[in-house]
Amino acid sequence: MGVTDSADDPLVIAGEALGSRLIMGTGGAPSLTGLEAALRESGTELTTVALRRVQAGGEGSIWELLQRNRIRALPNTAGCFTAADAVLTAKLGREACATDWVKLEVIADDVSLLPDPVELVSAARTLVDDGFTVLPYTNDDPILARKLADAGCAAVMPLGAPIGTGLGILNPRNIAAIVDDATVPVILDAGVGTASDAATAMELGCDGVLLATAVTRAGDPVRMARAMRAAVSAGRDARLAGRIPRREEALASSPADGRVNLDLAL
Amino acid sequence: MGVTDSADDPLVIAGEALGSRLIMGTGGAPSLTGLEAALRESGTELTTVALRRVQAGGEGSIWELLQRNRIRALPNTAGCFTAADAVLTAKLGREACATDWVKLEVIADDVSLLPDPVELVSAARTLVDDGFTVLPYTNDDPILARKLADAGCAAVMPLGAPIGTGLGILNPRNIAAIVDDATVPVILDAGVGTASDAATAMELGCDGVLLATAVTRAGDPVRMARAMRAAVSAGRDARLAGRIPRREEALASSPADGRVNLDLAL
């Protein structure tokens, strides 16, 4: 109690309802056992996997782990630098995972790990045409997000900060602008370092949060998974509850009221 | 599940254990009925009340509401501008509430609602000498917090931002410095506007969060109370789990590894 998992408030992507707004990645986990405990604690129902890992299937594999926990696998195109590469990898992922959902990543280089905006749009168009349900990892440019939605992507997944930095959301106005403009769900992807980052993403109006190393590389991944689950729930509730406005001036009691209302000063 | 209320991780003040790290205020609530629902949803076990309200006891009063929900009342000295006033008000509160705990407020004026540092220390010393368990509302000055702890206060309660502004934590380094230096629990008091602010306070190492209008004046106070409960839990778990370090550079996969680890890019 205290956390409403999204049973009554599902995240709907491409017509399918997910009972958790927290999407997990698997990178950075030192062991499958630890990963499994963290994924279970997170409550996630959708988890990204790199193709190579999926292909290494069989008992004791990530694939088997996800099946066992009834977590849907979302194959990604990590490590692809061109639209052509990403399209090919997506197709292999579709075969391996028997799903037409794909997390589309087309990065510009392996130092910045930032998306290549031109190749990304090109790959998205090709994959949509080929019947994929495309969830692209993008930078935080509102215009690029719009182009991806216009291209038929099922969601847009802007970064808060570069992958693995844990810097949170560097430009909240861009995330808010993407949300305001969005015709599809917006998932914050990359940058989350701690629980308040995930809550902030939801408060800005994101429909979900995708993270990996913030949990897998935390000191105690299971406890951090629990923190992230609660944070996503907290941020979602805060968004829907309607926060008080930010005020430049303190909210003083009315002098005429004597001290009656002064306890709004707590 | 999902949220660990603090049953196994209580907030201990002056030797007494509280099962929730969220302390609530009652100001700003439009009705007692709405306030009761929000307080219940918040899970709080300690709630501040202004003396005037306590004195207006009897059925249908805040006092009765707190009794009914087994929430401990923390009388405050809201509206006091001098040490002498605050000491007198604290004594009246002790009579009315039959508790020697007091939230000590000595504000400099009723526009800024900021604490008066000199009067505050003076009042704290007097009340400690008189046997009170003193929880002072203070600005975010680490030296003032130290003086209050040295004076025998049972906790220190620095502001994140001026009362009622909802601006969050304007100077996180000061809060972190207070925590690092603290010999007593640190409760963030004032400034919280939304859930991520509460989570951030806990991530900075605060032992608890005190808030009122962020819940009572939210669009949906009950839902915001739930958000705050989850946020405090998320922030506490994140602090204890140990977050990943902030990195200026993206955490790139090693080229030598092929794509094996690339999925840490999610």
Next chain:
Amino acid sequence: MGVTDSADDPLVIAGEALGSRLIMGTGGAPSLTGLEAALRESGTELTTVALRRVQAGGEGSIWELLQRNRIRALPNTAGCFTAADAVLTAKLGREACATDWVKLEVIADDVSLLPDPVELVSAARTLVDDGFTVLPYTNDDPILARKLADAGCAAVMPLGAPIGTGLGILNPRNIAAIVDDATVPVILDAGVGTASDAATAMELGCDGVLLATAVTRAGDPVRMARAMRAAVSAGRDARLAGRIPRREEALASSPADGRVNLDLAL
């Protein structure tokens, strides 16, 4: 004295040296007389003009004003939404201004005024092939900036914040990343609201700053022009001087030294 205009430290774009690192725009000026005074005070040697204004040449025109003050005109493609439009406008500007320099703008819509990354790269390639010296207005995406430089642009001009907002530099890390990666000059374009924003851009390593409404719509445009001139100079000097590192801890004197060094506490 006090300000070194860039006589000994010119801004070199496409092999040509400019004696000021402040590039001005003309939009928002209520009168030509006021504009002229502000441009002169700013010390600028390069100023953008929209084609329509240039075409309305003759005595009393912006064109004549710039000629008279020996300020080079930089025609822009403001108001263009597609690569084709921008290319056509650039060609008209080349005719009208007898220069192959062009500030390339391809915006996605007239509400956000944000650049369209795909159309922008396309237009840049076409114009470079056609012999233009292209200075593109871009968002703050390091990858897009790299693509524009790779396409042969003579500079890249990322925004600090959306046009006309005066919000400063919303994501300093992106500007720093663009600078670190750059093979051509980087000019901060859009977002500057006040002097410290311009100084910050230069401290981040930008080679110049382009602004218009921060001066033309200021209460006193001439005084603000002077402020911007000094701020660009200050930021440039600070960058080259090498600032002290940011430290989390106060720099305390060594106790062993007695008070001898304590005056580093000022």
Next chain:
Amino acid sequence: MGVTDSADDPLVIAGEALGSRLIMGTGGAPSLTGLEAALRESGTELTTVALRRVQAGGEGSIWELLQRNRIRALPNTAGCFTAADAVLTAKLGREACATDWVKLEVIADDVSLLPDPVELVSAARTLVDDGFTVLPYTNDDPILARKLADAGCAAVMPLGAPIGTGLGILNPRNIAAIVDDATVPVILDAGVGTASDAATAMELGCDGVLLATAVTRAGDPVRMARAMRAAVSAGRDARLAGRIPRREEALASSPADGRVNLDLAL
């Protein structure tokens, strides 16, 4: 030209006009020769000195250096932890420097170097009563600043960040609140790391800036001194010119105007 030193806009403290709004400190300078060049470049007319250094007078001393450059010496009470210590040190400084001006510092400990608010007010009152012109170094608490002004101090000098950190202004709202409330000049003291920090202080309405290590420990102290001089001037001009408002939305041209006004997009 370019920079208006404050000849027509002096900083007036206790009835005396200073031609520069930049007050320098001498701590951290590796040599007197380098210090002299930096002080000259800065244009300062008032410079703090620690008593020990003043006492070590004679040829080649800081004292002689300031005399030679007609820079007024402002003795400080660095290294004092109690009001009594500070008062004694101030009196020795008055003797040594033949001035009743004093920069009052009473720090709580030699790690944080933060002011002790209670001892500070006490020392200020004593020194004012004894005829000193008191310029107290204080934290950024608006109430403490008010108390110091009410005690008869000739200026208040809040920190932007702890001494030597170079973190800039951690809580701009507090500095703005001190300015709004002030009946005496406000000088930002401590925290400045680079030029934009100094400009920001002036834009917030400070009347001057005091800094030392940002110049003396910079890679090129003379160039940084020049940067700071220009930055203070830029910030002052920007404040007086009246900046454009911050806007959440881009300032788009009116569609009805065709492209005529589009060049406000630069």
